[in-house]
């Protein structure tokens with residue numbers, strides 16, 4: 001199986017036998033510092049690619065819609081999966097969430113989310129919801145983050 005992987009894959013995946021080509025972005029490789037992971041990676045068929053900007057733009061839009069605050073690395077990994085039409089191997093719920101929304105197949109390492117979630121911010125007083133964190137403009141009360149499932 002060919003996959004696109006994030007850092008959690010290289011760190012936590014126990015068995016690599018099922019994987020042929022492992023695509024990732026340069027930023028993921030730079031994030032991996034521990035020696036064990038580096039040794040394990042040396043035996044893998046890793047292909048480093050840069051996603052096209054159109055796909056990155058698409059990921060930016062979708063993660064914003066879902067309220068997922070992803071790192072640039074996470075977004076590039078997702079964009080690459082979208083562009084190559086390959087499943088994504090990750091333990092990160094934020095990445096999985098955006099992947100699910102876009103119909104990208106997920107190969108969980110240890111954990112998998114069941115449904116797409118939307119992150120919204122709610123005022124504990126008036127119960128109005130907002131897309132961004134901060135204070136309720138009506139009540140002046142600090143908003144609370146909630147996960148919302150369709």
Ligand SMILES: [Zn+2]
Pocket residue numbers: 123124125126127128136137138139140141
């Ligand atoms: Zn309020």
